[in-house]
Amino acid sequence: MRTVYDLIILGSGAGGSTLAYALRQSGMKILVVERGDFLPKEPQNWDTQAVFGQRRYRTTEVWRNADSGRRIHPTEYYFVGGKTKLFGAAFLRLRQRDFETLEHCEGISPEWPVMYQELEPYYARAEQLYRVHGTAGADPTGPSRSAPYPYPALPHGEYIQQLAVRLREQGLQPFPIPLGLDYRDGGRCLYCKTCDGYPCQVDAKSDAETCCLRPALESGNVDVLVNAFARRLLVGPDGRIEGVEVEQDGTTQTLRAGQFVVACGAIPSAALLLRSKCASHPQGLANSSGLVGANLMFHNCTGMVGIHFTRRNTAEFQKTLTLTDYYFSGPDWPYPLGTIQFLGFYPLQHGGMPGLGRWLNSRSIQFFSMSEDLPDPQNRVLSDDSGQIRLRYRPNNLRTHRRLVGLATRHFRRAGFSLVLSRIVPQPQQAGTHVCGTARFGHDPRTSVLDPYCRTHDVPNLFVVDASFFPSSGAVNPALTIVAQALRVGDHIAQGLSQKSVER
Numbered sequence: 001m002r003t004v005y006d007l008i009i010l011g012s013g014a015g016g017s018t019l020a021y022a023l024r025q026s027g028m029k030i031l032v033v034e035r036g037d038f039l040p041k042e043p044q045n046w047d048t049q050a051v052f053g054q055r056r057y058r059t060t061e062v063w064r065n066a067d068s069g070r071r072i073h074p075t076e077y078y079f080v081g082g083k084t085k086l087f088g089a090a091f092l093r094l095r096q097r098d099f100e101t102l103e104h105c106e107g108i109s110p111e112w113p114v115m116y117q118e119l120e121p122y123y124a125r126a127e128q129l130y131r132v133h134g135t136a137g138a139d140p141t142g143p144s145r146s147a148p149y150p151y152p153a154l155p156h157g158e159y160i161q162q163l164a165v166r167l168r169e170q171g172l173q174p175f176p177i178p179l180g181l182d183y184r185d186g187g188r189c190l191y192c193k194t195c196d197g198y199p200c201q202v203d204a205k206s207d208a209e210t211c212c213l214r215p216a217l218e219s220g221n222v223d224v225l226v227n228a229f230a231r232r233l234l235v236g237p238d239g240r241i242e243g244v245e246v247e248q249d250g251t252t253q254t255l256r257a258g259q260f261v262v263a264c265g266a267i268p269s270a271a272l273l274l275r276s277k278c279a280s281h282p283q284g285l286a287n288s289s290g291l292v293g294a295n296l297m298f299h300n301c302t303g304m305v306g307i308h309f310t311r312r313n314t315a316e317f318q319k320t321l322t323l324t325d326y327y328f329s330g331p332d333w334p335y336p337l338g339t340i341q342f343l344g345f346y347p348l349q350h351g352g353m354p355g356l357g358r359w360l361n362s363r364s365i366q367f368f369s370m371s372e373d374l375p376d377p378q379n380r381v382l383s384d385d386s387g388q389i390r391l392r393y394r395p396n397n398l399r400t401h402r403r404l405v406g407l408a409t410r411h412f413r414r415a416g417f418s419l420v421l422s423r424i425v426p427q428p429q430q431a432g433t434h435v436c437g438t439a440r441f442g443h444d445p446r447t448s449v450l451d452p453y454c455r456t457h458d459v460p461n462l463f464v465v466d467a468s469f470f471p472s473s474g475a476v477n478p479a480l481t482i483v484a485q486a487l488r489v490g491d492h493i494a495q496g497l498s499q500k501s502v503e504r
């Protein structure tokens, strides 16, 4: 490890690792500081009891509900690669209209400072980088594309294929979920049951470590410091960040660089900025707008299980289908509803009757309904002086969400599932999976924290490059948009460097 760096990136998840990759040949010396370690390859990676029963990879950190004081056990995975180590690898683009003002039943989803066309080339690069398999033109509400997917869609098992037919018979247009797995010719993917929500034991999942951080490290221009927790950013007399206090093995050191990027994930990033308050930033760093931590969004998600008493689910890999027919409206409903997406295998808990549990698991399909929650400045991350994270969050846009769940239930019943069970993911208690919005980007420093290239309005050498920048959550999984924006920010930083060298 060097002692002097040009750029320090805090956090190695979707945003941080992608940015390190984008800048690996820029001429800068870059350090990635990650609070977790490399996720070990071990038999428990694919052990359902270890992953879901014992929550082996989830943090044991406790946050608090700011209103009720209740404990929150966040869905955070503090490893190199961040949440992408366990994610479902669904890589969907936001729709063109998601970038515009969109009227919902309970409010407005605001306009973004960049339009879809600006991000489109970066979506295409992101799909290459994360090896996405899909079918161009199959998504009925999908945006326009400059290129086909890099790899063909993954095949449906016979069971899923038949289910697609039964959904199509109802007038729906199910299509293959764009997925990032190494299913290329000669690829490593085994197409196993233990993917969505599990780490991949054979590095075939397109996570941020595999696709970005490792190649960045191989370039020789990027180092990583693991088990290193970024406690506070320090502001110098010139108003720029001059260092970051990092705790590692019980000691604290200050690391210095010319530029800093916060990429700790939407909630930890906001918490880091808030606990870095100082005399010149008394409300928290880069928080002259008062919006650091505000507009916290999670997506309204309901986990669903369809049980077919006579048909056995024979699919090994079942997360291959999704529906966006109701993205912008539905029957007798002029407002956006959201997405219905198949999940990987999440076993039903069987309590004291394991035989019954096994039987039900073999006859069920898991999926979820996902709708947009709207940005509300009252929904926010708070951080007290002890550094403990507190969340204030009141769900919104639930009328729409219930309607989508009702439609999903009806379609799966008609497809032969006599029993359809559903349970909304309670927020803020489950904080984490698709979290975004806590440092929105925009043109106006009074109404946004970041500029359109994710640089903070208040501090010239500080960027935030993770899920925090979203002004609205849309109703597709966020990772591809985080990655695309990180690539865009990377280009912007690199262009700034080359301009400076021309001026010299």
Ligand SMILES: Cc1cc2nc3c(=O)[nH]c(=O)nc-3n(C[C@H](O)[C@H](O)[C@H](O)COP(=O)(O)OP(=O)(O)OC[C@H]3O[C@@H](n4cnc5c(N)ncnc54)[C@H](O)[C@@H]3O)c2cc1C
Pocket: 010, 011, 012, 013, 014, 015, 016, 033, 034, 035, 036, 075, 077, 078, 079, 080, 081, 082, 083, 084, 086, 087, 088, 089, 090, 091, 092, 196, 197, 228, 229, 230, 231, 263, 264, 265, 266, 268, 269, 272, 432, 433, 434, 435, 465, 466, 467, 468, 477, 478, 479, 480, 482
């Ligand atoms: C089970 C699960 C399934 C998912 N499935 C999908 C999916 O199919 N498709 C999709 O698009 N999205 C999915 N997501 C969401 C997706 O993984 C996240 O949106 C994405 O990883 C967020 O990227 P990020 O850079 O904001 O944060 P992260 O990826 O979480 O990265 C943040 C990193 O910062 C580190 N860090 C935190 N605090 C500090 C600190 N103080 N100092 C140093 N390091 C720190 C963390 O350890 C972590 O490595 C899923 C998430 C989960 C949990």
Ligand code: SF4
Pocket: 181, 182, 188, 189, 190, 191, 192, 193, 194, 195, 196, 199, 200, 201, 202, 203, 204, 205, 206, 317
């Ligand atoms: S399906 Fe492929 S990518 Fe997913 S865990 Fe199995 S081998 Fe890894």
